Amino acid sequence: MSLVKVSRLKDVVFEYDNNGLARTPILTGECKDCEIERVSLKPGCDWTPDLYKLEEHNQVFLFMDGEGYVRTPREVFNIDEQAVFVPEFDKEQFTIHCSPKSKKPLMIMHAVSEINDYDLNCLRNARMALPRFRRLSEAWLYKEHNTAENVQQLTLLEHRNLGRLSMGGTIDQGPTEVGSHIHNELEQWYIALPGSKFTYFAEKDGVREEIEIREGDITFTAHSTHHGSWCKEGEAYKYIWFELCTNGYPGDLA
Numbered sequence: 173m174s175l176v177k178v179s180r181l182k183d184v185v186f187e188y189d190n191n192g193l194a195r196t197p198i199l200t201g202e203c204k205d206c207e208i209e210r211v212s213l214k215p216g217c218d219w220t221p222d223l224y225k226l227e228e229h230n231q232v233f234l235f236m237d238g239e240g241y242v243r244t245p246r247e248v249f250n251i252d253e254q255a256v257f258v259p260e261f262d263k264e265q266f267t268i269h270c271s272p273k274s275k276k277p278l279m280i281m282h283a284v285s286e287i288n289d290y291d292l293n294c295l296r297n298a299r300m301a302l303p304r305f306r307r308l309s310e311a312w313l314y315k316e317h318n319t320a321e322n323v324q325q326l327t328l329l330e331h332r333n334l335g336r337l338s339m340g341g342t343i344d345q346g347p348t349e350v351g352s353h354i355h356n357e358l359e360q361w362y363i364a365l366p367g368s369k370f371t372y373f374a375e376k377d378g379v380r381e382e383i384e385i386r387e388g389d390i391t392f393t394a395h396s397t398h399h400g401s402w403c404k405e406g407e408a409y410k411y412i413w414f415e416l417c418t419n420g421y422p423g424d425l426a
């Protein structure tokens with residue numbers, strides 16, 4: 173059994189419907205609390221996703237490539253670079269549009285998570301304001317002890333502020349590395365954005381795996397697995413991490 177599950181973009185066949193929309197579930201069954209799909213929307217086309225009550229599901233949209241906008245009854249968010257969008261559950265309908273001028277289809281990672289008691293407590297009592305739309309260039313930056321000096325580390329969805337979910341990113345040019353580390357409570361997906369090329373590794377119980385990551389790939393690593401990555405000269409990090417904290421974060425809620 174492999175430690176790292178990977179969905180390779182090159183292996184995905186998008187089957188478009190009459191509205192220019194293709195939806196492909198990936199990494200099915202790897203995390204019991206979150207389903208992931210790749211969504212591709214052709215230029216000039218619209219997608220109005222299903223809405224979920226707070227008690228049902230949370231959902232996150234990561235715009236990986238292409239251009240367009242998200243339109244709610246009150247606002248329009250321009251997708252002019254990679255960005256994340258989290259709706260306010262079923263409060264208002266929204267539509268995702270791929271610009272007719274977009275050189276590529278809008279490529280989206282769509283996550284739909286289960287709501288447990290921790291989520292309910294957090295989402296009802298203290299959470300980020302929704303809808304949340306944040307471009308990579310708008311993220312606040314953080315530093316970690318186990319990364320190379322100049323790695324740019326981004327926060328897109330702050331831990332403890334969206335129930336069990338969080339999201340951020342890592343950007344750098346090779347040679348560089350993110351050292352081996354472990355998250356005992358976190359299920360973790362990596363989403364490699366255009367321009368990415370690096371090696372990812374995972375270790376558990378004396379087993380070590382190394383895999384080459386290319387742009388568009390999406391990996392899943394279960395909690396309690398040591399992992400890290402490196403870039404060689406001429407390679408680059410531009411990846412998003414997305415996490416689900418299995419049983420909720422320890423300690424009091426803010």
Ligand SMILES: [Fe+2]
Pocket residue numbers: 353355360399
């Ligand atoms: Fe990690």
